[in-house]
Structures are given as structure tokens and as C-alpha cells.
Amino acid sequence: MNEAASQLKRSKAAGGWGALRSCGKHLLASGSAIAGAKAMLSANQPDGFDCPGCAWGDPEHGSSFEFCENGVKAVAWEATEKRATPKFFARHTVSELRGWTDYALEGQGRLTEPMRYDPVTDTYVETTWERAFAEIGAELRALRHPDEAEFYTSGRASNEAAYLYQLFARAYGTNNFPDCSNMCHEASGVGLIQSIGVGKGTVELEDFEHADAIFVIGQNPATNHPRMLGDLRRAAQRGAKVVVLNPVRERGLERFADPQDKIEMLRGGSSSIASHYVQPKLGGDMAAIRGVAKVIFARDAEAKAAGRKSLLDQAFIGKHTTGLYAWRAAVEGTEWEAIEDQSGLARADMETLADVYLCAERVIATWAMGVTQHRHSVATVREIANLLLLRGHIGRPGAGLCPVRGHSNVQGDRTVGINENPPAWLLDNLDREFGIAAPRKAGHNVLHAIKAMVEGRSKAFIGLGGNFARATPDTEVVTEALRRCRLTVQIATKPNLGHMAVGEVAYLLPCLGRTEIDRNAAGKIQIVTVEDSMSMVHGSGGINKPASPHLKSEVGIIAGIAAATVGSERIDWAAMAEDHDLIREKIARTIPGFDDYNVRVRRPRGFKLRNLAAERIFETSSGRAEFSAAPLPTEIEHQVARKRKGQFVLQTFRSHDQYNTTVYGLDDRYRGVYGERRVVFMNLDDIAAMGAEPNARIDVVGSHDDGRTRVAEDFRIVAYDIPRGCVAGYYPELNAVVPFSEAGDLSDTPLSKSTLVTFRTREAA
Ligand SMILES: Nc1nc2c(c(=O)[nH]1)N[C@H]1C(S)=C(S)[C@@H](COP(=O)(O)OP(=O)(O)OC[C@H]3O[C@@H](n4cnc5c(=O)[nH]c(N)nc54)[C@H](O)[C@@H]3O)O[C@H]1N2
Ligand SMILES: Nc1nc2c(c(=O)[nH]1)N[C@H]1C(S)=C(S)[C@@H](COP(=O)(O)OP(=O)(O)OC[C@H]3O[C@@H](n4cnc5c(=O)[nH]c(N)nc54)[C@H](O)[C@@H]3O)O[C@H]1N2
Ligand SMILES: [Mo]
Numbered sequence: 232m233n234e235a236a237s238q239l240k241r242s243k244a245a246g247g248w249g250a251l252r253s254c255g256k257h258l259l260a261s262g263s264a265i266a267g268a269k270a271m272l273s274a275n276q277p278d279g280f281d282c283p284g285c286a287w288g289d290p291e292h293g294s295s296f297e298f299c300e301n302g303v304k305a306v307a308w309e310a311t312e313k314r315a316t317p318k319f320f321a322r323h324t325v326s327e328l329r330g331w332t333d334y335a336l337e338g339q340g341r342l343t344e345p346m347r348y349d350p351v352t353d354t355y356v357e358t359t360w361e362r363a364f365a366e367i368g369a370e371l372r373a374l375r376h377p378d379e380a381e382f383y384t385s386g387r388a389s390n391e392a393a394y395l396y397q398l399f400a401r402a403y404g405t406n407n408f409p410d411c412s413n414m415c416h417e418a419s420g421v422g423l424i425q426s427i428g429v430g431k432g433t434v435e436l437e438d439f440e441h442a443d444a445i446f447v448i449g450q451n452p453a454t455n456h457p458r459m460l461g462d463l464r465r466a467a468q469r470g471a472k473v474v475v476l477n478p479v480r481e482r483g484l485e486r487f488a489d490p491q492d493k494i495e496m497l498r499g500g501s502s503s504i505a506s507h508y509v510q511p512k513l514g515g516d517m518a519a520i521r522g523v524a525k526v527i528f529a530r531d532a533e534a535k536a537a538g539r540k541s542l543l544d545q546a547f548i549g550k551h552t553t554g555l556y557a558w559r560a561a562v563e564g565t566e567w568e569a570i571e572d573q574s575g576l577a578r579a580d581m582e583t584l585a586d587v588y589l590c591a592e593r594v595i596a597t598w599a600m601g602v603t604q605h606r607h608s609v610a611t612v613r614e615i616a617n618l619l620l621l622r623g624h625i626g627r628p629g630a631g632l633c634p635v636r637g638h639s640n641v642q643g644d645r646t647v648g649i650n651e652n653p654p655a656w657l658l659d660n661l662d663r664e665f666g667i668a669a670p671r672k673a674g675h676n677v678l679h680a681i682k683a684m685v686e687g688r689s690k691a692f693i694g695l696g697g698n699f700a701r702a703t704p705d706t707e708v709v710t711e712a713l714r715r716c717r718l719t720v721q722i723a724t725k726p727n728l729g730h731m732a733v734g735e736v737a738y739l740l741p742c743l744g745r746t747e748i749d750r751n752a753a754g755k756i757q758i759v760t761v762e763d764s765m766s767m768v769h770g771s772g773g774i775n776k777p778a779s780p781h782l783k784s785e786v787g788i789i790a791g792i793a794a795a796t797v798g799s800e801r802i803d804w805a806a807m808a809e810d811h812d813l814i815r816e817k818i819a820r821t822i823p824g825f826d827d828y829n830v831r832v833r834r835p836r837g838f839k840l841r842n843l844a845a846e847r848i849f850e851t852s853s854g855r856a857e858f859s860a861a862p863l864p865t866e867i868e869h870q871v872a873r874k875r876k877g878q879f880v881l882q883t884f885r886s887h888d889q890y891n892t893t894v895y896g897l898d899d900r901y902r903g904v905y906g907e908r909r910v911v912f913m914n915l916d917d918i919a920a921m922g923a924e925p926n927a928r929i930d931v932v933g934s935h936d937d938g939r940t941r942v943a944e945d946f947r948i949v950a951y952d953i954p955r956g957c958v959a960g961y962y963p964e965l966n967a968v969v970p971f972s973e974a975g976d977l978s979d980t981p982l983s984k985s986t987l988v989t990f991r992t993r994e995a996a
Contacts (some may be wrong), residue, residue, distance in 0.1 A: 312341025386638025449601020453483020
């Protein structure tokens with residue numbers, strides 16, 4: 232074990248007093264201790280707003296104030312008293328601001344007025360909503376074809392905003408919907424649709440109370456889904472096995488002290504989370520699962536030979552699945568040597584995991600970005616599904632598949648139509664309901680959109696939230712692509728670097744956040760709705776006073792642009808902006824599962840969308856759940872890197888003090904990093920083999936061979952418990968070396984956890 236790892240072992244558990252101290256710090260730093268604390272009390276409560284943090288589900292008994300440290304940060308971030316006013320923009324040119332960091336820009340606080348870019352002074356200048364809508368509408372109408380415009384969505388947008396947005400873009404004439412989920416859980420959607428006929432998870436929160444084993448694959452819940460950690464901890468306490476697959480030793484998955492547990496806090500205690508922790512190499516999960524399956528098949532064969540009962544759920548397999556023989560043959564035909572080499576695990580590890588799996592009556596598998604951001608992610612998701620299908624761990628209590636979503640409403644946005652490749656029924660329903668002729672041609676996802684902008688085929692970019700320039704790969708290329716556009720429109724709460732990549736005509740439009748009260752002209756409060764990772768749809772209403780009297784809701788802004796672009800003859804945009812119930816009525820009439828939307832959403836905890844796979848109804852082409860028999864990739868990045876001197880495979884993940892491109896602070900407490908973000912985590916033996924020392928300063932150089940030089944400068948090496956050949960560092964800084972020309976098979980997701988790099992020492996630079 233290296234030094235950093237042993238330090239980790241000695242240091243205290245994750246969560247606990249450290250988490251509480253950090254909460255207080257963030258509420259104070261945001262200058263909103265009172266509004267923040269009041270707001271926290273209503274987060275994820277039936278009558279409050281949905282926490283803008285993660286998409287983990289909310290418990291049935293909403294009275295138990297469910298908050299988490301990073302939820303506090305997300306709420307405090309929005310409820311800040313700081314303001315990025317027109318005066319601020321008058322003092323700094325956009326060219327100057329392009330040299331700032333996202334951290335410094337967002338640190339200016341909330342946007343207060345609609346702003347238009349003035350090319351003469353190179354500054355954003357305040358304007359009126361009327362002028363903004365009119366000019367944006369005119370610019371969009373002036374494009375040669377609607378397919379020259381890109382409509383980006385970040386997954387915080389509510390169902391109402393997202394539905395109106397897709398309706399507007401389709402009424403206008405395009406399916407160009409690059410979406411943050413293209414960079415996120417796309418592989419889960421694609422893989423699960425192939426395997427079980429629905430692209431969503433099949434479990435409910437209550438299932439975590441009944442599972443005997445929970446496999447947590449490629450996910451860091453202590454930071455990114457802290458409320459999930461509470462469920463894992465309760466499961467571990469009642470004796471369920473929690474099996475972690477993660478190349479990095481994540482402290483929060485080992486031990487966790489719940490800041491909401493008074494006794495644990497007073498005694499300074501903590502609970503173990505992971506009963507088993509294995510460290511595959513980056514991208515090694517498909518091989519690891521295949522190894523587990525190989526053990527299971529061997530044991531099953533032994534059982535049968537001895538005249539005992541099969542270890543597989545033969546009744547389920549026979550009635551509900553297809554393709555087992557082909558998969559079994561593929562698994563049995565894969566040599567242990569290949570499995571061990573690609574996974575980076577020993578056969579004995581996989582035997583242990585197989586034991587856990589076989590001893591459990593009810594198994595849940597959860598996963599996130601460690602699974603979905605590789606080249607073979609779709610195949611990996613399907614291998615996970617295969618494993619659960621073997622013993623019928625789907626559609627019964629305590630068992631199932633659980634891709635843990637990112638943004639708080641990314642799943643809902645998809646449900647209500649943000650989809651560049653929409654199903655025919657959706658377009659037919661929209662045509663019928665609104666009298667439009669929605670385009671049938673598939674549109675652009677994120678990578679297609681970037682390519683189209685780079686090549687000058689797309690000329691307008693509308694961003695419904697998010698930070699497109701920084702969340703995407705090849706930061707420099709995408710920044711330049713946005714600047715080449717004729718029109719850029721950013722709908723946002725705070726300024727970020729992406730907003731400084733201005734087109735010829737550029738607008739920065741400030742919107743209400745989810746924590747704020749949204750009143751219509753008649754003074755009536757409007758609520759919005761969101762869907763969590765468990766397909767629960769519930770209402771969300773803000774409680775804070777808006778950051779500025781000039782803000783509009785996202786719905787209001789979209790309606791304004793839509794009316795100015797496509798007119799209001801067919802669709803009464805203004806009426807829907809005034810009364811969100813009208814939008815929900817339209818959703819109910821065009822999207823299955825939303826009947827009685829306006830009634831059901833006002834019930835505590837909302838309602839659950841039906842998930843057929845969870846009822847063992849599989850809407851695949853065969854009408855059954857399908858085992859996938861894909862071979863292991865011949866070679867994955869860590870195997871490629873090993874052959875080339877000095878190469879490594881880099882994963883770009885999140886620190887504890889950030890929300891995607893939003894950086895709250897410069898600490899990563901659980902990993903022992905303070906006051907900095909430019910670090911690369913590396914195995915001590917790799918550091919020595921490079922002839923370097925821990926703490927040395929290096930540049931990260933992209934190795935993708937397409938003639939373009941990619942460098943991220945000046946990082947510090949941190950010795951860490953991580954497999955050899957694999958390194959890690961933070962996004963978004965390292966997006967400078969992730970190539971936009973590489974993507975996952977079938978998912979088209981950037982290879983954010985599989986980027987080939989080399990290092991150069993700073994002296995040599
Ligand atoms: N506070 C906070 N909450 C968030 C976010 C945030 O930035 N901050 N982001 C939100 C969003 S949009 C999302 S998508 C989620 C992201 O949630 P996560 O997926 O947890 O996010 P990452 O930080 O990218 O962490 C990936 C984890 O996978 C591991 N990993 C990387 N590669 C591999 C691999 O090949 N195999 C395995 N087994 N593990 C691997 C990493 O070591 C790391 O622990 O969180 C959401 N919630
Ligand atoms: N290298 C690498 N790249 C990655 C990832 C990775 O793991 N590694 N992860 C990917 C993933 S999983 C995702 S989901 C994407 C995230 O990509 P995005 O969703 O585009 O990025 P965010 O950082 O979440 O967006 C932050 C901005 O959203 C705006 N904002 C915040 N709240 C609101 C609101 O309520 N309304 C509006 N309109 N705007 C708001 C603010 O201006 C803020 O600056 O990044 C992806 N990029
Ligand atoms: Mo995400």
C-alpha cells in the first residue's frame with residue numbers, strides 16, 4: 232500500500248462532523264446563512280423544492296429532514312446574495328473574462344438582467360426581454376434551415392421547461408437536441424433498452440431495504456449521491472453485502488458517519504459500507520463481470536453433474552429471456568488469462584464476488600460514470616444486466632438494475648421528449664395535438680453538434696442551462712466553435728466560461744432557480760415537476776425570493792423565444808408560460824403515463840411512472856429480456872497504454888467540492904487534497920518508474936493521434952491507491968486533453984474515463 236493510501240486508512244470516516252462543518256462554511260460563504268438554512272429545511276420535502284443536487288430518490292416519510300452536505304452546497308450556491316450585475320459586466324470585457332476560471336465567474340453570483348453582447352465595446356450590456364426575444368426570433372428565422380440551430384439541454388431543466396423547449400424546436404423544424412445525458416448515462420439507456428426494453432432502472436428506493444447484496448460499480452456516492460450512502464449504510468448495518476468495484480479506493484465507500492445520526496455523531500463512530508472492495512483497471516468491469524459469470528457457470532455445471540438443482544433461475548430464464556446459450560458459450564470461451572488481464576483483477580477476487588452473488592437471494596446492481604464513459608460502455612451495461620438476469624434479479628422486491636442518474640431531472644427531460652432520435656409515436660402525438668409537422672429526420676447529439684459547429688454547418692446555439700464549452704471534450708475546439716456561430720443564447724443562473732464564448736449576436740438570459748418562488752402575472756405561484764432515478768415524478772416549488780425582480784422562469788424565457796420565432800397561431804405560448812398546469816395537460820395528452828398529471832403531482836411524493844421491465848414485461852424485439860453475447864474488446868485503453876512507453880489511461884472525475892463544471896471550493900476532503908484542483912492521482916510505482924517523485928509538477932499531454940496537440944499545463948502528482956497504468960484527475964480542467972473525435976460504441980459518449988495521455992515534467996516543457 233502506498234503512503235497516500237495508508238494515510239487514507241488512518242484518517243477519519245467520510246461524512247460526520249467534517250460534513251457538518253463544511254455545510255456551515257458553504258452557507259456562510261454564500262452570504263445566505265438564513266435563506267440557505269430555511270431553504271434546506273424544505274429540500275426534498277413534499278411541499279418544498281426538489282434538491283438541485285443529484286437525482287437520488289426521496290424517502291416515503293418526508294418528515295425526516297433528508298439533507299446532505301452536497302445538497303447544502305447546491306442550495307447555498309443558488310441562494311447566494313452575491314450578484315453579477317450589469318456594472319460587473321461593464322467593468323470587464325468578454326475577452327478578459329475568457330481568461331478567468333469558472334470558479335471566479337460563478338463566484339460573482341446570480342445574473343440579474345438580460346444581457347446582450349456589444350461587439351464594439353466587447354462587453355455584455357443590459358437589454359430588455361422584448362428586444363432579446365425579437366432579435367433571437369429574427370435570427371432563428373433567418374437561418375437557411377432549422378437544422379442549422381442546436382438546442383442544448385442541461386439536466387436540471389424541469390419537465391415543463393424541457394417539454395416546452397422540445398415542442399418549440401420541433402415546431403420550428405429540427406430535432407437537434409444535444410443533451411448533457413449524451414455525455415452521461417447514454418450507454419445505460421442504449422444498453423438497457425436492448426437488454427430489457429426500457430432505458431431506465433427497475434428498482435425503487437424501498438428495494439434497498441430488502442436487498443441481500445448491492446453491487447456498486449463505477450460510482451462515488453459519498454460525493455455525488457450522498458443520500459444514497461444513507462441507504463447503503465442502512466443496508467450494510469442490517470447485514471447486506473455491499474460490493475464495490477472501483478479502481479480508486481474511495482474513502483466514503485469504506486466508512487461513513489451519518490451527520491444525521493445523533494448517536495453516531497456523539498460517539499464519533501462510523502459504519503462500514505463496503506463488505507468487499509475490488510479495484511479493476513479502468514474499463515475493466517465488463518471483463519470482471521464476465522469472470523464472475525464464468526465462476527457461476529462452472530459451479531452450476533458442477534451442481535448439475537452432482538445431480539443437484541441448477542444455480543440459475545431456470546423458470547425465469549425459460550419464461551422471460553432469450554440468448555443465454557450464446558452468452559454462456561461466449562463466457563466459457565473466454566480464457567481466464569484474458570479476463571484477468573483486461574479486468575486487472577485476480578481470479579480469486581472474481582470467485583469471491585461470485586460467492587456473494589450466489590449467496591444472495593436479492594441482488595441490486597447500481598452504476599454511474601465509471602461504467603458509462605468508456606468505448607465499450609454499452610457492452611458493459613449489458614454484461615451487468617446479463618449477470619442479474621441469470622438468477623431473475625429483476626421485477627421482484629429487493630432486486631434490480633439501478634443506473635444512478637446525474638443531474639436532478641436528466642431522466643425527466645428524456646421522458647418528456649428531449650431526444651435527438653425521437654420515437655415516431657412522440658412526433659405523431661405532437662403533430663396531432665398542436666397541428667404542427669414535426670421533422671422526422673434524426674438530429675444532433677452533443678458530438679454531432681460540435682462537429683456541425685466546427686464545420687460551419689450549424690450557426691446558432693441555444694443553451695438551456697449548463698456549460699457546453701467546458702463540459703464537452705476538447706475545450707479549445709468547442710470554445711472556438713461557439714465563437715464561430717452567428718447566434719449564441721445562454722439561459723442561466725450564474726455566469727460561466729461557456730457564456731464568454733460569444734457568437735456574433737449573443738445573449739445571456741437570467742432565469743429563476745429551483746429554490747425561488749415563481750409567480751405569474753396574476754400573482755399565482757407556479758410549480759414545476761421532476762423525475763428521479765426511481766421514475767418517481769413529483770412537484771417542486773421554490774420558497775426563496777427571486778435573486779432579482781427582472782428574472783424570468785425558464786418556461787417564460789422559452790415561451791418568449793418560441794412566440795417570436797414560430798408565432799402563436801397554433802400554440803399559445805404565453806398562456807402556457809402563465810399557467811404551468813396547461814403544459815402538464817399537454818404532457819398528459821402526448822406522453823404515456825402522465826394521466827391526471829395535475830392531480831397526482833400534488834400528492835405527497837408524487838407518482839411513479841410505470842416501468843414495464845419491473846413488471847417482467849420486456850418490450851424488446853423478441854418480447855423477452857435479451858442476454859447479450861458480445862465478446863470482450865480485443866484490447867482496452869490500459870492494455871494499449873502498457874505497450875507504449877510513458878502512456879497512461881486517464882479518468883476525469885469529480886472532486887468533493889464541485890458540481891460538474893461548477894466549482895464550490897478547492898478541497899477534495901475525502902481524497903486528502905486541499906486548496907487546489909490541478910492534481911493527477913497516480914500509483915507510487917508508476918511515479919517511480921517515470922523517474923519522478925510525488926508532488927512533482929507535470930503537464931498532461933493528450934496522446935490521441937489526429938494531428939492536434941492537447942496539453943493541460945501544470946499539475947501536481949499525488950501518490951494514490953490506484954492500479955498501475957491508470958491515473959485520475961478532475962474534470963473540467965482535463966477536458967482540454969479529451970478528444971471530441973473519440974466516442975463510445977453506440978452511445979457516442981466522450982471517453983472521459985478512458986483517455987490516453989503521457990506526462991512531461993515541467994522543467995522539460
Ligand atoms: N456533489 C455532486 N453531485 C453530483 C455531481 C457533481 O459533480 N457533484 N454530478 C452529478 C452528475 S451529472 C452525475 S452523472 C453523477 C456522477 O456520479 P459519479 O459517477 O459517481 O461521478 P464521478 O466523479 O465521475 O465518479 C466516477 C467514479 O467511478 C470510478 N471509476 C472511473 N472509471 C472506472 C472504471 O472503469 N470502472 C469502475 N468500476 N469505476 C471507475 C471513479 O474512481 C469514481 O469513483 O453525480 C451527480 N451528482
Ligand atoms: N471529462 C469529463 N467531462 C464530463 C464529465 C466527466 O465525468 N468527465 N461528465 C459529463 C456529465 S455526466 C455531465 S451531466 C455533463 C454536465 O454538463 P452541463 O450540464 O452542461 O454542466 P453543468 O456544470 O452542470 O452546468 C453548470 C451551469 O448551469 C447553469 N445553471 C445552474 N442551475 C441552473 C438552472 O436552474 N437553470 C439554468 N438555466 N441554468 C442553471 C449555471 O450557469 C452553471 O454555470 O458534463 C459531462 N462532462
Ligand atoms: Mo451527468
